[in-house]
Amino acid sequence: MAKYNTLLYYCYSTIENGEQFAADHLKFCRSLGLTGRIIVADEGLNGTVSGTPEACETYMNTLHADARFADIDFKVDEVDEPSFVKMHCRYKSEIVHSGLRDPNIINPQKQTGKHLDPKEFLEMKDREDVVVLDVRSNYEHSLGKFKNAVTLDIENFRDFPAMINELSKYKDKKILTYCTGGIKCEKASALLLHEGFKDVYQLHGGIIKYGKEAGGQDFEGKCYVFDNRLSVDVNSVNPVVISTCRNCGKVTPKMINCANPECNEHFTQCDECGTAMDGCCSAECKEHPRKRVYDGTGYYVKVPQPVNTAKKASKQSATAE
Known part of the structure; x- marks a missing residue:
């Protein structure tokens, strides 16, 4: 157990x-x-x-x-x-930051794409009239994505609405959206429907559920997750590694956060470069005075910001008065 x-x-x-x-x-x-x-x-x-x-x-x-x-x-x-x-x-104002806060326009409780279970998604994804759309950010799909999926050049999900015009060329296709666990697809598919896309679907339970129920078939690479594991294996059927080390270009599945807390960029880095760069993405970050100690994982607990003692003393003085 x-x-x-x-x-x-x-x-x-x-x-x-x-x-x-x-x-x-x-x-x-x-x-x-x-x-x-x-x-x-x-x-x-x-x-x-x-x-x-x-x-x-x-x-x-x-x-x-x-x-x-x-x-x-x-x-x-x-x-x-x-x-x-x-x-x-x-x-917070949203459970996934999209900037789509008007419930009269986007409300997943009222309208989203049709939910596909993993086996339905597997059966549909390679049809000629289908486009598989990854709605995640660059650092996520650079680590792993479905074979032949359309990916978007976005740093955060809140950038997704600005990509609608770029996706308009697929309006005559069936759009199959997917993300890590399904949450982003709820709003992404709702927005696509609002913008006139007629045939929109979403992978229910996302990549994680697909790995458990469909063996992760044709998901290439690893799946980024938002905890200290950073990534997990998905494909037990035909796995491949697609990500490369940012520093040397070597194929590697390892995703880390830059050791410089003021950068903290998500990127892929092989173990050799991780040791040589102290877990940093660049020489500049490696020399940063606040660089965290790299322990080989690339995951860091949030570093508390220094207390502004002068401001704190001022507040205490005002309270006392």
Whole structure:
């Protein structure tokens, strides 16, 4: 039996008083000994949490018992150690940052692309009238993507709406969107429908579920994940490595964050260059005075910012007065 589980999930469901919910939910997660990162918004939840199998089972059962979250599709990975160091649960304006905040225009609770389970996606993806569209960011699809997928030159998902005109040439095709767990596709497919695309689908459960239920067939490379694993294997049928080391060009599946915290760029780097560059993307970053110690993983706990003691003293003085 696995020592720990990591759960990936999202849910578009209206949450009243989201800020209070986030505070209460953080206490609940900590009471179970979970670590992870959860975003709460008025439109729903987006989370990845990690803990013992028992704690994760309690967490899933508790959310499923709430009518708002009864339909959550948890993706469960067995891991040797927790995938996070701390537990965060924060209230934000969206559960995935898209800039599409008008529920009268984009509302995944009312309209999204047709959901395809992994086997349906596998059966459809190579048809002549189909375009497979990756809606993730550059650093994600550079590490791994579906064979022959259309990728977009975007740094963040909030850049996706600006790409609609570029995608207009595919309006007469069936569009099959995909992302890591499915959450980005909910808004991406809704926007495509709003912009006049007629035949839009999405991979339900994303790449992670596809790997578990369809063997990851034809997904080339590894899948970027937003925890300290940084990437996971997906394809057990016909795996290949497509990513290359930024520094030397050698084929490598390893994704890291630059050791310079002021850069923190996601990029692929082989172990040899990782050692030579101290986990940095460039010579400039390698010489940066705040460079973090590279331990070979390329994952770093967020570095606290220095306290502004003068400002703090000023506030304390004002409070005392």
